[in-house]
Amino acid sequence: MHALANPARFLRFARPATTWLLLVGLVLAVGGMAAGLTLTPPDYLQGETVRILYIHVPAAWLGMAGWLGIAGASVSQLVWRHPLAAVAGRATAPAGATFAAICLTTGSIWGRPTWGTWWEWDGRLTSMLILFFLYLGYIALASAERERGGEGRIAAIYGLVGAINLPVIHYSVLWWRTLHQGQSITVTGSSIDSSILWPLPLTMAGFTCLFGAAVLMRMRAELAEAKVEARLRRMSA
Amino acid sequence: MNPWPFVIAAYGAAIALTAALLLWAHGSMRRAEAAADALKRK
Numbered sequence: 001m002h003a004l005a006n007p008a009r010f011l012r013f014a015r016p017a018t019t020w021l022l023l024v025g026l027v028l029a030v031g032g033m034a035a036g037l038t039l040t041p042p043d044y045l046q047g048e049t050v051r052i053l054y055i056h057v058p059a060a061w062l063g064m065a066g067w068l069g070i071a072g073a074s075v076s077q078l079v080w081r082h083p084l085a086a087v088a089g090r091a092t093a094p095a096g097a098t099f100a101a102i103c104l105t106t107g108s109i110w111g112r113p114t115w116g117t118w119w120e121w122d123g124r125l126t127s128m129l130i131l132f133f134l135y136l137g138y139i140a141l142a143s144a145e146r147e148r149g150g151e152g153r154i155a156a157i158y159g160l161v162g163a164i165n166l167p168v169i170h171y172s173v174l175w176w177r178t179l180h181q182g183q184s185i186t187v188t189g190s191s192i193d194s195s196i197l198w199p200l201p202l203t204m205a206g207f208t209c210l211f212g213a214a215v216l217m218r219m220r221a222e223l224a225e226a227k228v229e230a231r232l233r234r235m236s237a
Numbered sequence: 238m239n240p241w242p243f244v245i246a247a248y249g250a251a252i253a254l255t256a257a258l259l260l261w262a263h264g265s266m267r268r269a270e271a272a273a274d275a276l277k278r279k
Contacts, residue, residue, distance in 0.1 A: 022259075029255075033248065037244075037248070047240050048240040048241060048244055049240045049243055049244060051244050052243070052244060052247045052248075055247060055248060055251040056247070059251065094258065094261075094262070095258060095262075098254055098255070098257075098258040101254060102250065102251050102254050102255070105247070105250045105251075105254070106247040106250060106251055109243050109246050109247040109250070110243070110247060112243060113238050113240055113243050207255070210255060210259060213259065213262075214258050214259055214262045217259075217262035217263055217265070217266040218262050218265070218266070220266045220269070220270065221262070221265040221266040221268075221269040221270070222269075224266070224269035224270045224272065224273040225269045225272075225273075227273045227276075228269070228272050228273050228276055231273075231276050231277075232276070
């Protein structure tokens, strides 16, 4: 992390990394989705709708991982004053918000044929919706702070406080046993049959690479905008 | 209930939102880097 504190050094890493993440992400995500739609059998209970798993689970993972990234950037900024930490936090938020929105949308669509409802104020669904609103709040706060020339410390504190919602999302299916199913995939194994499960690692890796590419592209855009602003200030002085 | 319209709608939404994110991020990066390069050449 500290080796990339210098923006010039970061850009030397970020330029090729963006291209590779985009290419690998597209291949894995498209391959995984195609396999999930055509090569796996239907579930004995859910039938064909189980195929929504291959996009819903990566979106849920990235919605939460995005905020974990914001929390990490916030610590890095508040403790070590890492020069790219605020940029990384601001760049991560739109990608995290997008995947939280994908998770909510695909979950709602999956819920209609499976549960008979588009939405229920269940613990998992509600905490995920709160995460989406937290992202919107972070985006608004961080951009307002940047426009006023702040260092992004208020947004960093907000990022840390918002991280309280992550364990709530994770354990919501254990704390409140309502509509959303319990954990199917844990560190010790999975209750999903391997004939259905195998494309999931492909889409998980693919969408994670695309998420990484989006974050790097936003960081490069922010650094270039900062360079333009600094140069214009020097020219007008 | 035919499940395929739900499956197609879910994949369509996921692909459209991911593509929108990537296109927006790529476009903003290209514009910002082009502006920085143009200013450097001045």
